Amino acid sequence: MDGIMTFTINRPEIRNAINNEVTAGLEELVEKAKHPSVRMVIITATGKQAFCSGGDLSVFHTLRTEQEAYGMLKRVSDVLYSIKTLPVPVVALVNGVAVGGGCEIATACDYRLVWDHVKCGFIQGTLAITSGWGGGTYLLETLQHDQALKMLSEAKVYTANELKDFGWATDIIQEERDIEVFFERMKNIHPDVHRAYKEMAIRKWKKTDLQERVEQEVRRCAILWEKDPHHEAVDRFLNKPKS
């Protein structure tokens, strides 16, 4: 569709986990999306299995100390903040499971279109860390307080219907036509109107120090990252028996 820029995470064999190359791709997207011809941005991924399984643990597990973790968390959180504050609507087209940082990416977007077979969750707690890319802060901005805290603290995945009930999923997608309908409705409205509403949201986020709150999330996660329970949990995941 005209004026719609799409970014597709393309690592289906590893459930579209984020490594430094994908991060660089998101950084490039941010620069390109600032062009005045862009009306909307979509973030999605290849396949039906996964939207994103979070950080690529096989790569990021080499980061052992608080300082090393901070460098990675900060870089990804910076690009997600830039995505959140793009001047146009950003839509996460959640084609498959989203866990950990995958949920953070989707939560940084303005809208989440979630396929009906999908499960999503902030499962970072099972790895003895918190969200560390700003997604926890964005969730607390997005959902009712107790609902957000529950979703973060339970560290489990939820069905598409549950995510709709919470107010996290904007719409549930049952067929391709549902996606077309969403974008047709958006395109019926002049792009300047979308930009004006986005400015309103960004004004609020700037007034409430959103960026500083994200920074605190990043720092807190980096502290937990260094500790043994996190490294042990990731070891267990990476060394789980193959089925």
Ligand SMILES: CC[C@@H](C(=O)O)C(=O)SCCNC(=O)CCNC(=O)[C@H](O)C(C)(C)COP(=O)(O)OP(=O)(O)OC[C@H]1O[C@@H](n2cnc3c(N)ncnc32)[C@H](O)[C@@H]1OP(=O)(O)O
């Ligand atoms: C780092 C930042 C932090 C944050 O701030 O939020 C995070 O994101 S922490 C990372 C959190 N993510 C996870 O813990 C996800 C772990 N993955 C899963 O739970 C599952 O893979 C899945 C996403 C639910 C999909 O399950 P399934 O379809 O059954 O696939 P497999 O589990 O068999 O995975 C296939 C293949 O991919 C590897 N894999 C999956 N996710 C990751 C990942 N995040 N990092 C590295 N590798 C990943 C998995 O190990 C399998 O590999 P092989 O066994 O070699 O095929």
